[in-house]
Amino acid sequence: MNREKVSTPPSHLDMHAAFVRDILYAPGLLLACLVLLALAAFILSLAVGSVRIPLRDIVAVLLGGDAAKPAWATIVLQFRLPKAVTAMLAGAALSVSGLQMQTLFRNPLAGPFVLGISSGASLGVALTVLLAGVAVGLGGSTTLLAGISLAGDASLALSAILGSGLVLLLVVSVARRVQSGMTLLILGLMFGYTTSALVSVLIYFSVVERIQAYISWTFGSFGGVTWRQLQVMAPAILLGLAGGHLLMKPLNALLLGETYAQSLGLNVRRVRLGIIGSSAVLAGVVTAFCGPIGFLGIAVPHLCRSLLNTSDHRLLLPAVSFMGTTLALGADIVAGLPGSQLTLPLNAVTALLGAPVVIWVILRQRNLRQAFAG
């Protein structure tokens, strides 16, 4: 064997040390900037809203002290803090899920939304929310009308996870048979149409209150999540994020395609299931609690790839987490229309703000391929 034949003259070691500095430290710095940015967005999202609260009071409240006005403590702790935490978790979750899908399917257009995973979650939620309404409409018990939150956080999340998981398994089982990424995208699109068709059938037979509840769910919002719901959401997402980060090495191998990955000793089938599992949990849970939030999952990985100029998931995974966090908080701040009593649908804001940014980034690339993993 050739293991002993490796010898490196000192000059190359020097060259290499300099090389490692260049490669590791620059992205490390960028990563630190992303963390700081996320932190700033977090503080800002606590500070702005329909009521202006000075930064000093926010810090005081966060540290367990008292604010100048007691109402401020309630606003920060009961409304803004859970909302900000939800936004952070959701942003990170959707971005990591999107990155995983883009690498797994080797397709720059992939994302939780495009492949119909969010549609699956929507169908799951629609079934839970609207079927109860159908039962009412057909003369069932009125106690079922008591609102979504009473239906139970767990059951709603579970139906979304089931919906998204089923769609993802379907996509992947097809993906193993067809080689073309384009086929997959068309399939995802078809899944989307099918689920929205099923949802519209459900809506047709449901009652108005339920329909309104479902439609406002589809607009997406970080505000509806309570501390109690966060107790379900946060562990699930943190678990999914941890799982996603554990897969950084296989994801890097998958950049070479499945054949090379297999030749590098990867158990492709197991890794694929792991990626799909964590991705489904992430996308499903976020969709369950916040509605189908589009755009972040596709855009953030592209932004990070072009910002860090790398496809290395050891950097990209933490980078998209923090970038997703920042952008979700930012979108939420904008959607809240600071200084006014109005709010915009979150989905409208993510796309309106994000699309021009992504277009700019993509057009700026010298080589389009460079922007994508696929």
Added chain:
Amino acid sequence: MKSGTVLKTSALSIGYRRPRKPPVVIASDLNFSLRPGELVCLLGPNGAGKSTLMRTLARLQPSLSGQIWLDGRTLADLRPGQLARRLSIVLTERVDVGAMTGYGLVSLGRHPYTGWTGSLNEQDQRIVQWALRAVGAQDLANRLTVEMSDGERQKVFIARALAQQPSVMLLDEPTAFLDLPRRVEVMELLRQLAIENNQAILLSTHDLDLALRNADRLWLISSDGDLFDGAPEDLILNGAFERVFSAEGVSFDRARGSFHTRQENCGRLLLHGDGVAAFWTRRALERIGYAVENDDENGNSSFYPARAASQASAPGSVTVELREDGAIYILDMAGRKDSFSSLNALTTYLRRAGAGGNADAKADQNIHTRR
């Protein structure tokens, strides 16, 4: 290596399994072995099963029956990580890996050795540097793969396979998308790597000439699933090439070691002259369908090709004369002499003469210079 072979198969049968149907057998009862330090080229017509054999050896697809031993252990017993430390591959298809430097790409070859994050320790880094140097691609370390030419990319992918420190490297048509100089370069590189690292390298290719010149051994695989194993020269002499490629509509020229589709025979020509110019003059004449009789300086007359030339026409002759300003080709046909400044002019004239008589050719003064 104690045993002297690093990869061995016995009664190996390759092909595809189909659901609810008998499997498609591409080749069966294959018994061959690879020794460390040798470069073996796998040749055969399209569809003969070169890729299938490669994929089966790399365990990317199951064999139908038989055994494969790698480093003294059966392939089926090796865990994925163990296999990856013993065998690496380079595929034909171009893979886009996104924004990744040459260094990053080669580092992926260390995956079987690294921990869960895939981070390289000092030894891993040294090996990555060594692999890049071994293929002469140090300057590509910081370049993005998307910005590399096909040849550069191929080198980096070979370095990546090398970084796995395998005892066997399999390359599926590594020269397919390269220009001629790059092909020669890659082939020489692989031969050198095999010797320097005492690795066995198996590559499939359609580059007959390069394979004949560089391979220690050839594996010729025919459309009906026979595999001929031997030194390139042995396989030429024992007629294996004719057998494998006979059905493909071309004939194999044993004397020249190349394929040709023989056209109709235009007649015989005597060739006077020697050296490189005479060699290529013969090639040009043969290309347009003449049987060339060589009259070299020793007065020995050798005759190509083996098949009988038509005796109907009296042989003309071509004399190659070297002058300060280049070669002059003098054609002597039935006592009339024409001289040409290039082989293009000569062959154009002969082709016209063959097709429509001399009158046409005479009219075209631009093609040849006449004295």
